[in-house]
Amino acid sequence: MHMIGVLPTVLHEDEIVTGSVSGGLPLHSIRVSDQKLHFSSSHFVLGSDGCENLHGHNYTVEIIIEGSLNKYGMVIDFRDVKKQALEVCEQLDHKVLLPGKSRTVQVREANDSVNVKVGDKKYVFPVEDCVVLPATATTAELLAEHIYRHLEFPDGYRLKVCVGENVGTFGCYEDSLG
Numbered sequence: 706m707h708m709i710g711v712l713p714t715v716l717h718e719d720e721i722v723t724g725s726v727s728g729g730l731p732l733h734s735i736r737v738s739d740q741k742l743h744f745s746s747s748h749f750v751l752g753s754d755g756c757e758n759l760h761g762h763n764y765t766v767e768i769i770i771e772g773s774l775n776k777y778g779m780v781i782d783f784r785d786v787k788k789q790a791l792e793v794c795e796q797l798d799h800k801v802l803l804p805g806k807s808r809t810v811q812v813r814e815a816n817d818s819v820n821v822k823v824g825d826k827k828y829v830f831p832v833e834d835c836v837v838l839p840a841t842a843t844t845a846e847l848l849a850e851h852i853y854r855h856l857e858f859p860d861g862y863r864l865k866v867c868v869g870e871n872v873g874t875f876g877c878y879e880d881s882l883g
């Protein structure tokens with residue numbers, strides 16, 4: 706079963722600014738929406754009208770980072786942001802995404818297979834084709850949270866991740882205002 710670990714930070718010390726988002730300093734932001742930031746995966750989601758059939762999306766990922774400018778006039782090095790996000794996208798790409806913490810979808814690994822049971826339906830997938838996420842569902846909102854939790858930044862930045870399933874439809878996750 707493929708569980709994704711925490712990725713190392715790639716920030717360099719001289720690029721880290723100490724300005725606080727809540728400290729009243731003017732904020733700038735960057736939006737990273739590179740065409741390489743995508744993954745093509747399959748999933749299904751339970752809604753109020755039942756369980757969807759297994760289907761796929763060409764997911765897109767957008768990352769917005771707010772913070773103070775560093776001495777180079779940038780919020781954070783664009784390349785650092787993209788590198789971390791690309792690693793997560795690559796781990797999700799061409800996989801069946803399954804919710805490991807769902808109360809209604811049973812996900813069990815047995816030998817080289819992942820057995821999935823939801824209602825009267827049963828799926829059996831090769832283990833290497835699956836990513837079992839530590840999430841209650843594989844909605845765009847929770848995929849955005851999953852990616853968010855694998856991006857490491859120093860204090861003083863505010864991060865938002867959006868995952869698009871279809872053109873113009875995004876699920877997002879960001880820091881709380883508190």
Ligand SMILES: [Zn+2]
Nearest residue numbers: 748760762870
């Ligand atoms: Zn879908």
